[in-house]
Amino acid sequence: MDNFTVGVVVFPGSNCDRDVLWALEGCLDIRTKYLWHESSDLSDVDAIVLPGGFSYGDYLRCGAIARFSPLINALDDFVKSGRRVLGICNGFQILTESGFLPGALTANKNLNFICDDVELDIVSSKGGWFNDGVEKQTIKLPIAHGEGRYHCDSNTLKKLVDNELIALRYKNNPNGSSFDIAGITNEKGNVLGLMPHPERACDETIGGTDGLFTLKSLIFK
Amino acid sequence: MDQFAVKVFVRLRPSVLDPAGEATKSASIKLGAEGIKSLRIGKMIEVKMEGNAENEVREKIDLLCDRLFANTVIEDYEYSLEKL
Numbered sequence A: 001m002d003n004f005t006v007g008v009v010v011f012p013g014s015n016c017d018r019d020v021l022w023a024l025e026g027c028l029d030i031r032t033k034y035l036w037h038e039s040s041d042l043s044d045v046d047a048i049v050l051p052g053g054f055s056y057g058d059y060l061r062c063g064a065i066a067r068f069s070p071l072i073n074a075l076d077d078f079v080k081s082g083r084r085v086l087g088i089c090n091g092f093q094i095l096t097e098s099g100f101l102p103g104a105l106t107a108n109k110n111l112n113f114i115c116d117d118v119e120l121d122i123v124s125s126k127g128g129w130f131n132d133g134v135e136k137q138t139i140k141l142p143i144a145h146g147e148g149r150y151h152c153d154s155n156t157l158k159k160l161v162d163n164e165l166i167a168l169r170y171k172n173n174p175n176g177s178s179f180d181i182a183g184i185t186n187e188k189g190n191v192l193g194l195m196p197h198p199e200r201a202c203d204e205t206i207g208g209t210d211g212l213f214t215l216k217s218l219i220f221k
Numbered sequence B: 001m002d003q004f005a006v007k008v009f010v011r012l013r014p015s016v017l018d019p020a021g022e023a024t025k026s027a028s029i030k031l032g033a034e035g036i037k038s039l040r041i042g043k044m045i046e047v048k049m050e051g052n053a054e055n056e057v058r059e060k061i062d063l064l065c066d067r068l069f070a071n072t073v074i075e076d077y078e079y080s081l082e083k084l
Helices: A017-027 A072-081 A090-097 A153-161 A211-214 B019-030 B056-069
Strands: A005-010 A031-036 A049-050 A084-087 A105-107 A113-120 A138-145 A148-153 A166-170 A180-183 A192-194 B001-012 B043-051 B075-084
Touching: A005 A017, A017 A031, A017 A211, A049 A090, A072 A084, A084 A090, A084 B019, A090 A105, A090 A192, A113 A180, A148 A180, A166 A192, B001 B056, B043 B056
Parallel strands: A005 A031, A005 A049, A049 A084, A084 A192
Antiparallel strands: A105 A148, A113 A138, A113 A166, A166 A180, A180 A192, B001 B043, B001 B075
């Protein structure tokens, strides 16, 4: 997989794009390139990260306007091809707004912008985004969001549970998310959306390495 | 072509918690307002649009509401339309 290339999408207002590039290139030696949101040619990337931030200033709703970018329009074929898409924080919001993942993310229950490290239970191994050889069941990742409360109706929640689509649950739910949900996958497992930031947990000197496995998983084994 | 003024109201569905509404309700009570049973915050979007017929404009507004103005997973919408 020497030429495996990850595309990091840059929207107006993205602000974790550089962190993701640093983690992928600097910590994992994975070839990475930025993809401007107006680009719709995804032929030379093997996986995509939608990074955190405030795309389009979070106008209307978080992720609502990014959904209409040419790149997101091209994402449907990319996902159908089986290639992997990781949506982090604002990227997760974009994935729900655009219908790649079910449910919605809305204002935190306590209205605070929460910036903290959280303990997370790995619930499903679908897509192999979390479980490694040692079968670690709990990880610690940073969160930083004002609108991270996952909401879905009871039918959708049942479907998520029955089909093992819930990837991560908060141990101490910080934002009021339904069923403590912090991250979910699509049915195929090649799309993961999560509110925590794995790219901010890739080096011991900045607080931990529990995010490395998820980013490494962009290279599908 | 006729001109139309449209007012779209977007509201969180009743089953969805509205923490901003709850905080505003709490402030309203602190201000001395009595009798508030419920307070929820929505959005109002004003659109001016031209079209040949009201039906044509309604079709476009329906699409905008459903695909952009509201996220129907968590929000409901309704609108009023006035020919200018």
